[in-house]
Amino acid sequence: MSTFEEFTGTGPRIDALQYGNWSEKIFRQMREGGVDAVHVTIAYHEMFRETVANIETWNRMFERFPDLIFHGKWASDVALARRTGRTAIFFGFQNPSPIEDDIGLVEIVHALGARFMQLTYNNQSLLATGCYEAEDPGLTRMGKQVIREMNRVGLVVDMSHSAERSTLEAVEHSERPIVVTHANPSFWHAALRNKSNDVLKALGRSSGMFGFSLYPHHLKDKSECTLESFCEMVARTAEMVGVDCLGLGSDLCQDQPDSVVDWMRAGRWTKEVDYGEGSATHRAFPEQPSWFRDNRDFGNISEGLRARGFSAEEVGKIMGGNWLRFFEENFIPS
Amino acid sequence: MSTFEEFTGTGPRIDALQYGNWSEKIFRQMREGGVDAVHVTIAYHEMFRETVANIETWNRMFERFPDLIFHGKWASDVALARRTGRTAIFFGFQNPSPIEDDIGLVEIVHALGARFMQLTYNNQSLLATGCYEAEDPGLTRMGKQVIREMNRVGLVVDMSHSAERSTLEAVEHSERPIVVTHANPSFWHAALRNKSNDVLKALGRSSGMFGFSLYPHHLKDKSECTLESFCEMVARTAEMVGVDCLGLGSDLCQDQPDSVVDWMRAGRWTKEVDYGEGSATHRAFPEQPSWFRDNRDFGNISEGLRARGFSAEEVGKIMGGNWLRFFEENFIPS
Numbered sequence: 001m002s003t004f005e006e007f008t009g010t011g012p013r014i015d016a017l018q019y020g021n022w023s024e025k026i027f028r029q030m031r032e033g034g035v036d037a038v039h040v041t042i043a044y045h046e047m048f049r050e051t052v053a054n055i056e057t058w059n060r061m062f063e064r065f066p067d068l069i070f071h072g073k074w075a076s077d078v079a080l081a082r083r084t085g086r087t088a089i090f091f092g093f094q095n096p097s098p099i100e101d102d103i104g105l106v107e108i109v110h111a112l113g114a115r116f117m118q119l120t121y122n123n124q125s126l127l128a129t130g131c132y133e134a135e136d137p138g139l140t141r142m143g144k145q146v147i148r149e150m151n152r153v154g155l156v157v158d159m160s161h162s163a164e165r166s167t168l169e170a171v172e173h174s175e176r177p178i179v180v181t182h183a184n185p186s187f188w189h190a191a192l193r194n195k196s197n198d199v200l201k202a203l204g205r206s207s208g209m210f211g212f213s214l215y216p217h218h219l220k221d222k223s224e225c226t227l228e229s230f231c232e233m234v235a236r237t238a239e240m241v242g243v244d245c246l247g248l249g250s251d252l253c254q255d256q257p258d259s260v261v262d263w264m265r266a267g268r269w270t271k272e273v274d275y276g277e278g279s280a281t282h283r284a285f286p287e288q289p290s291w292f293r294d295n296r297d298f299g300n301i302s303e304g305l306r307a308r309g310f311s312a313e314e315v316g317k318i319m320g321g322n323w324l325r326f327f328e329e330n331f332i333p334s
Numbered sequence: 335m336s337t338f339e340e341f342t343g344t345g346p347r348i349d350a351l352q353y354g355n356w357s358e359k360i361f362r363q364m365r366e367g368g369v370d371a372v373h374v375t376i377a378y379h380e381m382f383r384e385t386v387a388n389i390e391t392w393n394r395m396f397e398r399f400p401d402l403i404f405h406g407k408w409a410s411d412v413a414l415a416r417r418t419g420r421t422a423i424f425f426g427f428q429n430p431s432p433i434e435d436d437i438g439l440v441e442i443v444h445a446l447g448a449r450f451m452q453l454t455y456n457n458q459s460l461l462a463t464g465c466y467e468a469e470d471p472g473l474t475r476m477g478k479q480v481i482r483e484m485n486r487v488g489l490v491v492d493m494s495h496s497a498e499r500s501t502l503e504a505v506e507h508s509e510r511p512i513v514v515t516h517a518n519p520s521f522w523h524a525a526l527r528n529k530s531n532d533v534l535k536a537l538g539r540s541s542g543m544f545g546f547s548l549y550p551h552h553l554k555d556k557s558e559c560t561l562e563s564f565c566e567m568v569a570r571t572a573e574m575v576g577v578d579c580l581g582l583g584s585d586l587c588q589d590q591p592d593s594v595v596d597w598m599r600a601g602r603w604t605k606e607v608d609y610g611e612g613s614a615t616h617r618a619f620p621e622q623p624s625w626f627r628d629n630r631d632f633g634n635i636s637e638g639l640r641a642r643g644f645s646a647e648e649v650g651k652i653m654g655g656n657w658l659r660f661f662e663e664n665f666i667p668s
Contacts, residue, residue, distance in 0.1 A: 049383060056438030104390030112445050 012036045012078050013298055014320035014327075016116075016211040016249035017092075017160075017182040019264075021256045022061060026295065027068040030087040033295040036320065037078045037327075039116055039181060039249070043093040045267030048105055051098040055112055058089065073113050075327035078320075090327075092116030092181070094161060094264075096127050096146070103142070103149050110153040115331050116181060117150065118158045119143060119170060122276065123269060128159075128166035131192050132276075136163035144173055151176045154333050156326075160193075160249070167199050176330055177208040182249030184213050188233040189220040193277060197240065204241030209326050211249025212237075216286035217277035218251070227291040227300060231308040234318065243314050247323045248301070254294050258284040346370045346412050347632055348654035348661075350450075350545040350583035351426075351494075351516040353598075355590045356395060360629065361402040364421040367629040370654065371412045371661075373450055373515060373583070377427040379601030382439055385432040389446055392423065407447050409661035412654075424661075426450030426515070428495060428598075430461050430480070437476070437483050444487040449665050450515060451484065452492045453477060453504060456610065457603060462493075462500035465526050466610075470497035478507055485510045488667050490660075494527075494583070501533050510664055511542040516583030518547050522567040523554040527611060531574065538575030543660050545583025546571075550620035551611035552585065561625040561634060565642040568652065577648050581657045582635070588628055592618040 013034050019041040020026045030038065042058065043051045062071050072081070072088030081088040091113045098114070099105040109117070119139075120130035127143035129136040139147070147170060150157055157178040159167040170178050180203065186194040195210070203210050212234060219225035220233070238246060253260070261284065265276035275283060291300045298319065305315045347368050353375040354360045364372065376392065377385045396405050406415070406422030415422040425447045432448070433439040443451070453473075454464035461477035463470040473481070481504060484491055491512040493501040504512050514537065520528040529544070537544050546568060553559035554567070572580060587594070595618065599610035609617055625634045632653065639649045 048386070052382075052442055053438070056436070056442065059438065059441050102387075102390070104387070104393065107393050108386055108390065108446065111447070112442065 011316035012320035012324045014323040016247055016323055018250060018252045020252065020254040024065060026254055027065055029295040031068060033298045035087055035295050035298060036081045037072055037088040037090060039090045039092050041094050042091045043098045044095055044121060044264050045097050048098050048100050071113055074331055075324060078324050090115050094118045095121035096125050101126060103146055106146060106149040106155055107153045110155045114155060116156045116158045118161055120162045122161050129163040130161055131163045133163060136165040138165045138169045139173060147174050152334055154331050156330050164196060168202055171202045171206050177206050179209040181211045182213040182251040184218045185233065185237050191218060194218055200237060200241050204245045209245055209247055209322060211247045213249055213251045214292045215251035223287040223289055225289050227304040231304040234305060235308050243317055244322055246318050253285055256285060261285050345650035346416065346654035346658045348657040350581055350657055352584060352586045354586065354588040358399060360588055361399055363629040365402060367632045369421055369629050369632060370415045371406055371422040371424060373424045373426050375428050376425045377432045378429055378455060378598050379431050382432050382434050405447055408665055409658060412658050424449050428452045429455035430459050435460060437480055440480060440483040440489055441487045444489045448489060450490045450492045452495055454496045456495050463497040464495055465497045467497060470499040472499045472503045473507060481508050486668055488665050490664050498530060502536055505536045505540050511540050513543040515545045516547045516585040518552045519571050525552060528552055534571060534575050538579045543579055543581055543656060545581045547583055547585045548626045549585035557621040557623055559623050561638040565638040568639060569642050577651055578656055580652050587619055590619060595619050
């Protein structure tokens with residue numbers, strides 16, 4: 001950021017995770033909300049060929065809405081987005097299913113634009129253990145190999161849905177910093193998906209990044225969570241690990257039918273219903289808190305952070321400056 | 335080319351088609367022969383996922399031999415190759431099988447580095463008619479759509495193995511120039527794979543390119559063809575269409591076992607033996623002419639062209655200057 005941007009807090013605005021039912025409406029809301037870049041999920045359980053089909057769908061959207069969005073590949077695309085008044089869309093996976101059992105696909109998916117890959121989505125994967133498994137034996141043999149290859153090509157390790165030991169081992173094993181794109185600290189709201197102080201501190205020490213989630217299941221009081229409570233949580237996290245490793249990863253799943261959350265949770269790994277973070281009585285997508293309904297509401301968060309006592313410079317870092325620095329350092333081959 | 339390069343004939347040396355049994359030996363021979371860039375075939379009959387596996391194999395070679403080769407994606411990589419004393423490897427397909435029945439894969443394979451795609455390999459494809467079919471009904475409905483998409487993303491239409499009408503229709507239908515990467519004029523050697531004067535003239539009129547082949551089945555007197563006869567053929571072609579649309583596409587298939595020529599010819603489309611350009615008594619790969627055994631012998635051709643009366647500037651164009659100009663204009667999205 002320039003000094004002016006630091007002063008005014010008008011640096012880049014970056015959301016490190018969304019999975020919307022994409023439409024012109026959402027892209028226009030991104031513009032209204034001044035969102036310069038979004039990391040979008042393009043695979044939950046999809047294998048390689050299905051993931052490529054999802055990229056093809058995105059390519060058609062890039063062709064249809066060239067004035068609103070474009071495919072973001074490098075940190076410099078955030079500046080391009082700001083210069084041209086558009087939103088750069090960065091691809092990522094919430095599961096390693098797109099690389100199947102083939103380490104060579106790591107470089108292939110990076111060439112196709114993937115920039116983040118979770119090593120697990122809730123369950124055990126070929127690489128590591130998910131946060132819903134009873135036991136966490138840590139990184140697998142293939143997991144260690146794939147992390148090294150991800151480091152080499154510039155595909156960022158994301159442990160948002162991973163279990164504790166696997167996450168700490170990934171921080172240790174990875175030669176480049178890793179991230180949790182979307183979660184909250186468990187000291188604030190003790191959910192299986194939220195992260196321990198040990199994980200937060202390990203990310204802070206290793207130049208990693210932690211993206212705060214706005215998904216109600218990750219929030220204290222869920223849909224009733226207040227902006228003040230959210231900003232207080234950010235402040236307490238910053239006191240513990242510093243402000244430079246913090247950003248946003250809203251986990252906004254806008255306009256999705258509830259069949260999609262069923263797919264996210266159950267994929268093809270079970271024939272039964274898996275409620276994930278929900279329950280039999282609360283199976284659907286939860287309602288967003290009133291102060292963060294969609295992409296138009298990022299301004300509420302920056303105002304809330306200012307009100308909580310963060311400086312304009314600090315707010316600029318949390319709203320996107322830190323993610324931009326991370327993009328600059330970690331999307332290119334090593 | 336700079337004036338100096340035009341004068342000395344030391345412009346870029348580009349071969350617009352090879353399909354070797356790739357090895358360090360061949361890459362070292364490319365360096366010995368001063369070959370700055372090679373368009374290599376990475377698919378004959380492979381579908382998408384198999385083509386990706388072939389790219390993975392190339393990626394491993396780029397990792398293993400970084401001092402000899404690298405993945406060429408843009409025209410500027412030819413300059414990079416010359417500056418760093420390496421050979422830039424450009425990918426292409428001799429068949430549209432890698433895009434299967436999915437027009438969205440055109441952009442995907444371009445993102446993975448593909449720069450040339452033949453619309454057919456000898457047989458009828460989903461897009462056009464191959465040179466060995468009895469009937470040539472011209473471009474198909476999908477063929478016209480795919481050409482438009484190839485034009486948009488910067489994937490060059492190659493009609494080397496296509497039939498006459500399909501080829502002329504492709505020249506007409508394509509908004510960007512098309513190529514025959516590897517063939518010879520049929521006025522010199524009447525083979526089904528060689529091209530009529532009409533095709534040569536159409537390429538010349540449309541800023542297309544024609545790459546002369548060194549594959550014995552495309553040569554007059556096959557393996558016994560003389561350098562003088564080859565250069566005479568180049569001269570007669572240049573008289574007809576000018577020198578600016580001419581280059582080399584050697585079709586060198588070095589060190590391949592004969593099982594590979596069987597695969598090239600029969601793929602999975604027949605259970606019988608197809609002899610292609612060969613015959614029951616000459617089924618194997620033919621022997622190269624003595625003056626063009628491998629990548630070390632490009633100097634023989636430039637000397638032969640000089641001896642036939644081409645100027646140093648003209649020789650520079652044919653040896654790679656024309657292909658470089660074509661790369662500059664046609665690999666980027668329109």
